[in-house]
Amino acid sequence: MRRAAAALALLAALLAPATAPAADASLVDIEDEVMCVSCEIPLNVAESAQADQQRDFIRARVARGQTKEQIKTALVAEYGREVLALPDGGGFGITAYAVPLALVVALGGGLALLLARWRRRGPAAATTAAEAPALSRTETRRLDEELARYER
Amino acid sequence: MKRHAAAIVAAAAAIAVVGLLGYGLSARGDDRSLDEAVARNERPPAPSSTLPVLGGTSTRSVADLRGQVVVLNFWASWCPPCETEAPLLVEAQRRLQRAGSGTVIGVTRDDATSDSLRKVSEWKINYPSLRDVDNVLAKKYGSKNVPETFVIDARGRVVAISRGEIDRGFLDNAVRTASR
Numbered sequence: 001m002r003r004a005a006a007a008l009a010l011l012a013a014l015l016a017p018a019t020a021p022a023a024d025a026s027l028v029d030i031e032d033e034v035m036c037v038s039c040e041i042p043l044n045v046a047e048s049a050q051a052d053q054q055r056d057f058i059r060a061r062v063a064r065g066q067t068k069e070q071i072k073t074a075l076v077a078e079y080g081r082e083v084l085a086l087p088d089g090g091g092f093g094i095t096a097y098a099v100p101l102a103l104v105v106a107l108g109g110g111l112a113l114l115l116a117r118w119r120r121r122g123p124a125a126a127t128t129a130a131e132a133p134a135l136s137r138t139e140t141r142r143l144d145e146e147l148a149r150y151e152r
Numbered sequence: 153m154k155r156h157a158a159a160i161v162a163a164a165a166a167i168a169v170v171g172l173l174g175y176g177l178s179a180r181g182d183d184r185s186l187d188e189a190v191a192r193n194e195r196p197p198a199p200s201s202t203l204p205v206l207g208g209t210s211t212r213s214v215a216d217l218r219g220q221v222v223v224l225n226f227w228a229s230w231c232p233p234c235e236t237e238a239p240l241l242v243e244a245q246r247r248l249q250r251a252g253s254g255t256v257i258g259v260t261r262d263d264a265t266s267d268s269l270r271k272v273s274e275w276k277i278n279y280p281s282l283r284d285v286d287n288v289l290a291k292k293y294g295s296k297n298v299p300e301t302f303v304i305d306a307r308g309r310v311v312a313i314s315r316g317e318i319d320r321g322f323l324d325n326a327v328r329t330a331s332r
Binding site for chain 2: 077
């Protein structure tokens with residue numbers, strides 16, 4: 001019975017981190033993910049009356065126990081979509097994600113093409129060297145003489 | 153042939169990136185077409201959007217006020233010049249309402265509802281305000297800062313613009329011009 005209880009306690013302890021509620025939201029955690037809407041810079045570096053009001057807005061919701069996502073949703077409802085430091089995936093905002101992705105794909109594709117071309121060239125060059133015609137007797141003798149002179 | 157195709161694709165990609173950059177820059181640029189038209193003594197049509205009423209559940213637009221002189225004022229609770237000019241707008245509202253000829257309409261931007269409402273009470277604002285949450289109307293007026301004021305005649309045309317704090321001279325003159 002004791003063993004079973006201990007096993008259950010151990011299991012509960014192991015599962016606890018996975019099932020624990022999301023960490024509490026904090027001003028510091030949210031500040032760098034939102035913009036000061038009037039100054040158009042991240043809120044964590046903004047110093048203005050409007051930025052202070054935005055911080056008060058966040059602090060009030062943190063005090064109420066709202067999650068980070070709830071607070072960000074409330075910020076969008078009050079200050080508009082431009083309050084988010086990262087654009088959402090809708091409309092023109094999608095280009096913020098699509099353009100870098102397209103560039104990576106294009107660069108990767110170009111690199112793959114180049115590698116494939118180099119690979120094709122490699123064996124071809126080796127074949128050419130292997131298939132070079134054998135030296136005649138005169139040429140061999142001349143080569144030996146040249147080498148002997150070089151070694152002297 | 154293959155080399156040509158690769159060059160065409162690369163050129164198209166380069167053009168697309170440059171186009172995208174151009175679009176981004178133009179979208180962020182200042183639109184001063186209304187100011188230029190007013191400076192030429194023209195009366196350009198006043199842009200309009202349907203927006204929620206501050207502290208209410210209904211919506212309104214500038215277009216709904218056709219037939220009246222409208223003093224459209226962009227403001228925010230955190231803006232000191234907005235507070236300075238508020239008494240002038242309160243007085244203008246009183247005069248326009250008494251004459252039955254028009255109204256002042258505030259438009260809040262970059263501001264939380266609770267903060268705006270607190271200032272409506274503190275500054276004794278006697279005219280309705282709309283909430284421009286995504287700066288939809290502000291963009292149409294090329295408005296990037298607060299306060300900014302646009303005076304619109306009864307035919308829905310912009311007659312005067314103030315990009316900054318208004319004074320009595322501007323407001324009286326603009327309302328008089330709009331009433332003609």
